Amino acid sequence: MIEISGVSQVFQTSGRQSHLALSNISLTIQDGAFVSILGPSGCGKSTLLYIVGGFVAPSQGTTRVKGKAITGPGPDRGPVFQEFALFPWKSVLGNVMYGPRQQGVSSAEAEAQSRQLIEMVGLKGFEHFYPKELSGGMKQRVALARTLAYHPAVLLMDEPFGALDAHTRTRLQNDLLNIWERDRKTVLFVTHSVEEAVFLSDKVVVMTRSPGRIKRIIDIDLPRPRRRAELLLDPHYQKYVVDIEGMIDDTSEDELHP
Amino acid sequence: MKGRVLTSDVLLGIAPIALMIAVWQALISFGYAPATLLPPPGQVFMRLVRQLGNNEYQQDIAATLFRLFAGFAIAVVLGVGIGLAAAASPAVNAVVRPIVRVLAPLPKVALYPALLLLLGFGHESKITLVVADALFPILLSTYYGASMVEQKLIWSAMAAGTPPRQILFKVVLPAAMPSVLTGCRIGLVISCIVVFLAEMITSTDGLGHVLVTAARTFRAVDMFVPLITISLLGLILNGLLQWLRSYLLRGFPEV
Incomplete structure (x- = not known):
């Protein structure tokens, strides 16, 4: 369980002014839930993810994972970034093996596990390629495998498919769901795509634009496992998408007429 | 193709x-x-080939190479070390930055007379001068390379369980490697120039010394031989570094 309580984040801007990025966020995420944080760009949704990751300390408030206060990054929370952030000096295999090796797993064991994960994300045969030799979609598959390799209980996904073309994006969404169905990790998924959030999530947290506040939390009551072709025709899915898009629009109006 | x-x-x-x-x-x-002052290239190359087989000349090459390598190696170790430390620690940066600003623009060759008095006419004074000149490009490019490492690479490693004190060597240094090696390449060229210059000013051996001796006795052909030798050495060393670079950076884009 992830408990975020009363979290605010203030940034100092260059002009000695302070900018309130997140305002009083409280949110509880159950184990095994797939939760999306949805909001316009600049609403601080990525910052919230970085706070849970322990990469950024909040100005106010506390975050706990399984009852333990977060003081820094840890292998129980694995990030996947939009920018992939693969180690360019390591091959695909080297990238995926990095986590297990850091966790003290023997080289042979880490390699065996990593090869399995690489196969699972559909990149068998690419083990010795370097990230620069892969397409964006393939890079993100490697990044996902690299994170899964150290068995985090929570996946923190920061607009992971935001830099990909529509086709690749759809395929990766499907593959992510298939992988998630196997072990049902807790996923915190930041996105600005309403369809993506509804398609993937159990819960969608809609945020307002700066300062980021939680506007609404919507339970997505759609059957799993989800099949994209069925879902797109499902009126319930369509209603969720339309309703949430309306909320996002409202958020933008607020911004225009403060 | x-x-x-x-x-x-x-x-x-x-x-x-x-x-x-x-x-x-x-x-x-x-x-x-006149051919007595500017000898024809054919004659110079013939002499070069002959001299390369000459034991005394080989020792001069060895002396120059030794100073060059020793100076360059020390400059790499110090430059990368200080550059990384300055990028990692604001306190170190605060100490290093003013020193670098004061010393970097200084013509290091002006220190050479003092180095001669302090360290004598042997290897030490020349190696020190090479270090003093080659250090700054390596230090600066390491510092900038290490300062610009993508934050999310570091976060990815920390989440995977890398302790903060290992981040420097496991992530920052490898990620900064393209700019470290660019600094090394500049440092190597400077090392070639400086070692030769130092030997020209005051030395009892080395390629620079051979040139000065030949010039003083109006042996024009012998004057050009060490010049061509040092540029060939520079070419070979640069080639080796380039090879090392394309090996170390094989995963990086645009190398």
Whole structure:
């Protein structure tokens, strides 16, 4: 369980002014839930993810994972970034093996596990390629495998498919769901795509634009496992998408007429 | 296809050098420079080949190479070390930055007389001068490279369980490697220049010394031989570094 309580984040801007990025966020995420944080760009949704990751300390408030206060990054929370952030000096295999090796797993064991994960994300045969030799979609598959390799209980996904073309994006969404169905990790998924959030999530947290506040939390009551072709025709899915898009629009109006 | 592109590049690269040699020959052939002062290239190359087989000349090459390597190696260790430390720690940066600003623009060769008095005429004074000159480009490019490492690479490693004190060597240094190696390349060229210069000013051996001795006794051909030798050495060393670079950076884009 992830408990975020009363979290605010203030940034100092260059002009000695302070900018309130997140305002009083409280949110509880159950184990095994797939939760999306949805909001316009600049609403601080990525910052919230970085706070849970322990990469950024909040100005106010506390975050706990399984009852333990977060003081820094840890292998129980694995990030996947939009920018992939693969180690360019390591091959695909080297990238995926990095986590297990850091966790003290023997080289042979880490390699065996990593090869399995690489196969699972559909990149068998690419083990010795370097990230620069892969397409964006393939890079993100490697990044996902690299994170899964150290068995985090929570996946923190920061607009992971935001830099990909529509086709690749759809395929990766499907593959992510298939992988998630196997072990049902807790996923915190930041996105600005309403369809993506509804398609993937159990819960969608809609945020307002700066300062980021939680506007609404919507339970997505759609059957799993989800099949994209069925879902797109499902009126319930369509209603969720339309309703949430309306909320996002409202958020933008607020911004225009403060 | 790639092989053909490479050959045409090599040909394009050789053309200006060939042109330079042709101009050199023409200056003599058309009587603009007397052959006693500016010897024809053919004669110089013949002498070079002969000298390369000469034991005494080989020892001069060895002396120069030793100083060059020792100085360059120390500059790499110090430059990368200090550059990384400054990028990692604001306190170190606060100490290093003013020193670098004061010392970097200083013509290091001006320190040479003092170094001679302090360290004598042997290897030490020359190696120190090489270090002093080669250090700054390596230090600065390491510092900037290490400061610009993508934050999310570091976060990815920390989440995977890398302790903060290992981040420097496991992530920052490898990620900064392209700019570290660019600094090294500049440092190597500077090392070649400086070691030769130091030997020209005051030395009892080395290629720079050979040149100065030949000039003082009006042996024009022998004057050009060490010049060509040092540029050939520079070419070979740069080639080796380039090879090392393409190996170390094989995963990086645009190398």
